[in-house]
Every structure is written in C-alpha cells, then in structure tokens.
Amino acid sequence: MAAQSSPPIRHQITGNSGLNYAAWQLSRRGWHVMPTIRNARGSDLIITDADETVFYGVQSKALSKRYAVPLGRKIEELRSEWWVITIHANSDKPTCFVMRNSEVRALAQQDKKGGAYWLEPTAYDRDEFREAWDRLDAK
Numbered sequence: 010m011a012a013q014s015s016p017p018i019r020h021q022i023t024g025n026s027g028l029n030y031a032a033w034q035l036s037r038r039g040w041h042v043m044p045t046i047r048n049a050r051g052s053d054l055i056i057t058d059a060d061e062t063v064f065y066g067v068q069s070k071a072l073s074k075r076y077a078v079p080l081g082r083k084i085e086e087l088r089s090e091w092w093v094i095t096i097h098a099n100s101d102k103p104t105c106f107v108m109r110n111s112e113v114r115a116l117a118q119q120d121k122k123g124g125a126y127w128l129e130p131t132a133y134d135r136d137e138f139r140e141a142w143d144r145l146d147a148k
Contacts, residue, residue, distance in 0.1 A: 035056055067092070071094075084114055
C-alpha cells in the first residue's frame with residue numbers, strides 16, 4: 010500500500026508544479042528563467058531576455074483549484090513586478106493568469122477585520138489575464 014502524502018507535502022507539490030509550469034511557459038517564449046531559493050522572500054523566478062537587457066522578478070502562486078490567492082498582511086510589501094497564478098496546477102491542463110504587481114494590489118481585498126489580503130478568483134480569472142503570456146514580450 011502506497012503512503013499517502015500529508016497535506017503540507019501535497020501543498021508543496023502543487024507549488025512546485027505551478028512554478029515549473031510557469032518556468033516552462035516563459036522559457037518557450039524566449040525568456041531565460043532562473044528559479045530563486047525556495048521559501049525566500051521575494052520573487053520565485055528571475056527572467057531575462059536573450060540580450061540580458063530586460064530583467065523581471067516573477068511571483069508564482071499555484072493552486073489545485075480555483076481558490077483565492079493569499080497575499081499576506083502587508084500589500085505594500087508585494088515585490089515581484091509580474092505574477093503568474095496557476096490554477097489546476099496538478100492537472101494535465103493548468104491555467105495561468107499573468108498579472109502585473111500593480112494589478113494584484115489594485116484588485117486585492119482585505120479580510121473584513123483588517124487582517125490578511127486575498128486575491129479572489131473573480132479578480133484574477135479574467136480574459137485579460139488568462140494565458141496572457143504576450144504581456145511579457147521577450148523579443
């Protein structure tokens with residue numbers, strides 16, 4: 010009988026799936042993609058164009074389903090210029106939403122009691138963000 014993954018392990022696998030999928034999508038569009046140290050503050054990926062004249066930090070958020078994205082308690086501390094939210098990250102057909110930091114901040118909602126910020130599915134699951142990899146043009 011195979012051992013079942015504990016919830017933290019499964020959560021980490023979802024994160025890794027989304028991160029690697031985003032890196033693959035960016036690479037096939039001409040970006041050089043470098044993962045950062047996992048669980049460190051800041052960007053999950055650093056991308057650069059072929060001439061190394063354009064650099065961006067990318068935050069990857071991966072979800073197993075269409076859930077709200079947790080953003081933490083201090084929205085002003087969100088760093089990465091670009092965000093890739095991947096839903097159904099463990100499936101054969103993940104869906105990605107490509108957003109700027111300013112869009113994430115503008116669309117975020119705070120808990121009613123003034124606690125953590127969240128990006129609700131209705132905020133990120135929009136045609137303008139869905140598979141919008143062309144917003145990041147490496148050419």
